[in-house]
Amino acid sequence: MDKNNQFTFEAIFEQNQRRIHYHIHKLRINDPHQEFYQEGLFAMWxxxxxxxxDKxxxxxxxxYTIKNRLIDLMRKKSREQQNEGACxxxxxxRTYNSNRIRKSNALIPDITDIPIDDSSTMIWEHVKSLVTESQWSWVxxxxxxxxxxKEIAEQEGTTVEAVKSHGKRARKRLREAGLKELMRGLD
Structure with a gap:
């Protein structure tokens, strides 16, 4: 028995354990793992x-104590979920950007050094012959x-708009040259 209290905690707990359940229900807390119940029990202690x-x-x-501890735990869990979501x-x-950039530390390996079969090489050589040097750079x-x-512009030392313009002109030239028909003929 505590000097400030006339009853043991066990007796107080038996009389007041429903308060914890009441506040969990009142605050609409889903407590499948009894975390909030444990927090309420600790608050009661x-x-x-x-x-x-005399106060x-x-x-x-x-x-007052149980309700505020449960609210504090709810806020803590909410912050943790927000932090996990941000993470x-x-x-x-990072994964998307790594895959997009294809640098050496990317998740998808750089396959530019893998030899392309002969028919693909012939197609790319044909495409290269149809466009200018700057348009080929874009292709x-x-x-x-x-x-x-943006990466192309940085590498080529030009603006993004210039790269877009090269791409637009390259697509136009390849359409005019009938590249789609050529590709269909190879199938």
């Missing part, structure tokens, strides 16, 4: 230990190496 009879009714103090988003962004980097416009 702390309230029992720190209760001063108010014990049940009011229990209600998952950041990992997703090679954007289509073959899967680089972004």
């Amino acid at each position: 702390n309230a029992y230990k720190t209760y001063e009879p 108010g009714v014990m049940s009011t103090y229990f209600n 998952v988003q950041e990992i997703g962004n 090679y980097h954007y289509i073959i190496l899967n680089m972004s416009m």
Whole structure:
């Protein structure tokens, strides 16, 4: 028995354990792993230990302490979920960017050094003969190496708009040259 309290904690617990369930229900908390119940029990224990009879009714103090501890735990769980969500988003962004950039530390290996079969080589040589040097740079980097416009511009020392213009003119030339028909003929 505590010197401040007339009853043991076991007796107080038997009389007040429903308060924890009441607050869990009132706050609409889903507690499948009994985390919130344990937090409420701990709050009740702390309230029992720190209760001063001359400052108010014990049940009011229990209600206040349990409710606020449960709300604090809800906020903590919410912050953890937000942080986990932000972390998952950041990992997703890094994975996407690594796959998009295709640098040596990327998740998808760089396959530019793998030899292409003869028919593919002939097609790319034909495409190269149809376009200008700057247009071929766009075809090679954007289509073959899967680089972004910004990356091509940085590598070539030009603007993104210039790279887009090269791409637009290359597509136009290849359409005019009937590249689609040539590709269908190879099937």
